[in-house]
Amino acid sequence: MHLDLLLDMAVSGHGSRVAFGPRDGGLTGEDLAARSEVGAERLAALDAGHLVFVGTNGPAFPIALFAAARAGIPLVPLNYRQTPEQIAALIADLEHPVIVHDPALASLVADVDAPAMTTDSFATSVPDAWSEGPPAPSNGDPDATALLLFTSGTTAAPKAAVLRHRHLAAYVMTTVEFSNADEDAASLVSVPPYHIAGVSNTITNLYAGRRVVHLANFDPAAWLDLATRESVTHALIVPTMLSRIVDHLDATGTMPPPQLRTLAYGGAPMPATVIERALGHFPDTDFVNAYGLTETSSTISVLGPDEHRDALASDDPAVRARLGSAGVVVPGIEIEIRDDAGDLVGAGQTGDLWVRGEQVSGEYRGLGATVDEAGWFATRDRAWVDDDGYLFIEGRADDTIIRGGENIAPAEIEEVLRRHGGVADAAVVGLPDEEWGQRIAAAVVTRPGATPTETQLTDFVRAALRSAKAPEEIRFVDELPLTDTGKLVRRDVVAQFLASEGTTP
Amino acid sequence: MTDLEPGTKLASVVCATEVVVIRAPSQPVEITCGGVAMVPADGPDAHSGTLGADATDSDNPTLLGKRYASDETGLELLCAKAGDGSLACNGTPLPIKGAKPLPSSD
Numbered sequence: 263m264h265l266d267l268l269l270d271m272a273v274s275g276h277g278s279r280v281a282f283g284p285r286d287g288g289l290t291g292e293d294l295a296a297r298s299e300v301g302a303e304r305l306a307a308l309d310a311g312h313l314v315f316v317g318t319n320g321p322a323f324p325i326a327l328f329a330a331a332r333a334g335i336p337l338v339p340l341n342y343r344q345t346p347e348q349i350a351a352l353i354a355d356l357e358h359p360v361i362v363h364d365p366a367l368a369s370l371v372a373d374v375d376a377p378a379m380t381t382d383s384f385a386t387s388v389p390d391a392w393s394e395g396p397p398a399p400s401n402g403d404p405d406a407t408a409l410l411l412f413t414s415g416t417t418a419a420p421k422a423a424v425l426r427h428r429h430l431a432a433y434v435m436t437t438v439e440f441s442n443a444d445e446d447a448a449s450l451v452s453v454p455p456y457h458i459a460g461v462s463n464t465i466t467n468l469y470a471g472r473r474v475v476h477l478a479n480f481d482p483a484a485w486l487d488l489a490t491r492e493s494v495t496h497a498l499i500v501p502t503m504l505s506r507i508v509d510h511l512d513a514t515g516t517m518p519p520p521q522l523r524t525l526a527y528g529g530a531p532m533p534a535t536v537i538e539r540a541l542g543h544f545p546d547t548d549f550v551n552a553y554g555l556t557e558t559s560s561t562i563s564v565l566g567p568d569e570h571r572d573a574l575a576s577d578d579p580a581v582r583a584r585l586g587s588a589g590v591v592v593p594g595i596e597i598e599i600r601d602d603a604g605d606l607v608g609a610g611q612t613g614d615l616w617v618r619g620e621q622v623s624g625e626y627r628g629l630g631a632t633v634d635e636a637g638w639f640a641t642r643d644r645a646w647v648d649d650d651g652y653l654f655i656e657g658r659a660d661d662t663i664i665r666g667g668e669n670i671a672p673a674e675i676e677e678v679l680r681r682h683g684g685v686a687d688a689a690v691v692g693l694p695d696e697e698w699g700q701r702i703a704a705a706v707v708t709r710p711g712a713t714p715t716e717t718q719l720t721d722f723v724r725a726a727l728r729s730a731k732a733p734e735e736i737r738f739v740d741e742l743p744l745t746d747t748g749k750l751v752r753r754d755v756v757a758q759f760l761a762s763e764g765t766t767p
Numbered sequence: 768m769t770d771l772e773p774g775t776k777l778a779s780v781v782c783a784t785e786v787v788v789i790r791a792p793s794q795p796v797e798i799t800c801g802g803v804a805m806v807p808a809d810g811p812d813a814h815s816g817t818l819g820a821d822a823t824d825s826d827n828p829t830l831l832g833k834r835y836a837s838d839e840t841g842l843e844l845l846c847a848k849a850g851d852g853s854l855a856c857n858g859t860p861l862p863i864k865g866a867k868p869l870p871s872s873d
Contacts, residue, residue: 263774263787263845271847275831401809404774428774435789435845437869440832470871496871524871550870566870592869620773 263431264402265331268469269295273395275441276471282321283475284492285448289321291468292395293388294328299396301329301385308377311358312410315339315455316349316367318478322381323455324464326362329385331427336407338422339456342367343746350374352412352420404428410627411458413556422627423556432620433462433559434469436594443472449496450489452477452503457747459529459552462560463498472496482510489519497522498552500529502748505536511543518544528552528561530748531655531673533687534586535680541574553588553655555641559621562597563653565589580648586677587652588645595619598638599647607646612656612671615645644671661752663692665700670731672752678726679704682719684712689742689755690733704733705755707741737762771796776847777805778813784829784850785813790836790843792856798842801825801852818851827853827860836864 272281272291280288289297305313313330315337317323323339330337338356340349346369353359353374361371361378371378388396409425449467451474453460467474475492477485480503489497499507504527511518525540525547532551541549548567554560565587573585591597598606599613607613616638624639625631633639644656656662656671663670672690679688687707692700708714716736724732743754775788779800785808786800798805802824806812818825829835831849836842837856843864844854854861 263789267787267847271832274848401776435834526871548870564870 263435264404264406264427265328265408265430265465266402268431268434268465269298269328269331270398271440272468272471279445279471280473281468282324282473285473288473289324294324294468296388296392296396297325297385298328298332299392300388301325302332304385305329305333305335305360308360309358310335310360310377312356312360313337314353314356314359314361314376316342316361316363316371317381317455318342318364319451319453319455319460319476320381320478321476322362322364322384323460323476324468325385326381327461327464331402331408334402334406336410336424338410339454339461341412341454341456341746342370344370346370346373356410402427404431409461411456411461411556421629423623424625424627425556425559425623426625429559429621429623430462430465432594433561434465436621437561437592438466438470440469441471443467443470444495445471446493447472447495448475448492449473449498450475450477450485450492450494452480452485452497452499453529453747457529458554458556458560459498480506482506483514483516486510486516486519489522493521494519495521496524496526498526498528500748501527501532501536502530502744504532504540508536508539508543512539518547522547524548524550524567526550526552528554530750531657532586533680534677537570537585538574541570551587551589553653555643557622557624557639558595558617558619558641559623561592562595562617562619562621563588563591565652583648583654584652587648587654589653590651591653594621597647597653599645609647609649612644612646612669614659615641615643615653615655617641644669661691663690663700663702665692665695665702665730666698668730670702675702675704675723675727675731675733678723679706679719681726682714682722684708684714685719686710687742689750689752691752691756691759693735693756693759701734702731703735703737703759705737705739705742705758707739735759771798771842776808777844778808778810779803779850779852780806780812780814781816781818781824782829782850782852783814783848784846784852784854785848786829786835786844786854787847788843789834789845790841792837792840792842794840796837796840796842796856797858798844798861799855799858800829800850802855803852824853825851829854830863834864835861837861 277291282289359376365380408427410422412420549570551565552561554562596618598616624633657673675690689705695701743751780803781801829846835844
């Protein structure tokens with residue numbers, strides 16, 4: 263299966279519907295197919311080997327995605343919040359790069375030695391001869407690389423995940439029913455194109471026949487305004503966005519968007535305190551938690567709307583805890599939880615999460631496929647499964663604190679700290695310790711006006727967990743180091759602790 | 768029958784139907800559309816004929832985007848172009864695979 267075929271089907275099934283942009287004047291599926299063909303011909307004429315996309319989300323992104331697909335070359339969306347030097351270094355590693363960039367981002371790539379053009383000029387005019395549609399795509403190779411996506415590298419240097427057409431197509435095929443969206447449905451996408459969810463959203467909505475409205479630079483007021491104005495029915499956000507939306511609703515008394523039926527979140531762990539507040543603000547909206555990785559073509563497990571409501575209403579601690587669960591795996595995905603020796607562990611026991619399925623690539627550029635001989639991919643996430651098959655993610659294996667030989671998940675301590683009335687957010691890390699191997703340190707952002715002491719917070723954690731899990735060091739900070747898609751950069755938290763002690767990591 | 772593997776594209780001889788193999792069968796099978804064996808989509812016989820008069824061959828015209836699966840053989844097809852013929856595997860009509868609707872995660 264090739265992305266070309268999915269576009270072709272979307273054109274046959276609902277090609278005259280607006281697929282991207284405002285209801286009046288947006289890009290239809292038919293427009294997208296024609297523009298993609300124009301773009302593909304241009305890429306072929308330039309002998310392009312990689313299409314580098316340096317732009318915000320918007321209709322130019324699907325055009326670039328499908329133009330690269332038709333041209334048979336990988337699309338490489340880059341984080342436009344990097345410096346020109348960082349961008350140049352990533353591009354220097356690609357053979358025959360051709361750059362398409364937002365007009366406003368020209369200075370980011372001005373010094374890169376490669377053909378470059380703006381999104382406005384890349385694939386705008388369509389030949390008149392195509393009034394009946396562009397030439398049919400040839401049979402694309404399902405094994406060709408569709409996408410190179412640099413992972414966010416919160417624990418190590420960024421590396422490029424390789425996603426082939428068959429991986430992305432398998433994800434779309436097994437999780438989305440073709441052309442099943444209502445004609446009036448609209449999905450608000452505010453994650454950037456260099457995030458796997460930004461890519462998968464583009465394809466799944468096109469396949470489902472649901473119009474996509476883009477918000478290039480997230481801001482809670484702009485998000486709420488656009489959602490209301492465009493009668494948005496579906497939206498996908500990362501936890502930091504939801505937190506800011508809820509804060510904004512609290513502060514201004516704004517009404518939530520009336521048409522919003524489904525709010526999906528993912529991309530980083532969702533603090534229970536945020537989701538509980540959000541459920542109160544959006545009583546008529548279905549919440550969906552989607553967990554996945556770049557290397558798995560996005561979502562591999564889903565916690566659905568009923569499970570959110572049941573959890574919130576339940577007195578049973580096991581059911582209530584599911585609000586913090588990643589749900590159950592999607593069709594076509596298998597998971598295993600393994601211990602350090604590689605043996606399977608039982609329900610309720612934490613181990614390493616392994617995953618298998620047709621949407622799982624597990625391949626990195628220059629490193630090849632990292633799946634084992636039976637096709638299993640190590641997510642490097644620590645996780646456990648409850649008696650009913652609900653998956654709970656404890657965090658990255660690299661983030662696990664090993665204190666006195668005991669594995670401690672920072673997320674558990676962070677959840678407790680956020681429950682303290684004086685705490686707005688918290689990040690827990692392990693610092694090198696001569697006696698224990700690692701000791702527990704917490705960076706804490708306090709709520710405005712609150713002044714909890716170190717002792718109060720330590721006692722609070724000790725009362726909820728036990729003394730081995732109480733932070734031994736607490737720093738009060740103004741903000742936590744987050745990526746722009748809301749992921750905590752733990753190595754920066756560690757570095758800040760060590761710098762304040764006069765040591766270097 | 769040509770070797771079937773995920774991604775193989777087949778066309779009906781007698782109508783506009785085209786399918787893509789999503790899951791290969793565990794054993795060799797004969798896939799028919801409108802009662803006639805399907806052929807490689809890029810071959811000369813694709814869509815070369817017309818549908819016969821036998822009603823059972825067109826009881827269930829193919830539907831764009833639907834998946835058709837045979838539990839017995841493990842075969843699964845995606846309809847990429849709709850047509851008037853009905854799909855069958857080894858002479859048994861291929862039913863539409865019931866979609867378990869997932870909450871929209873994106």
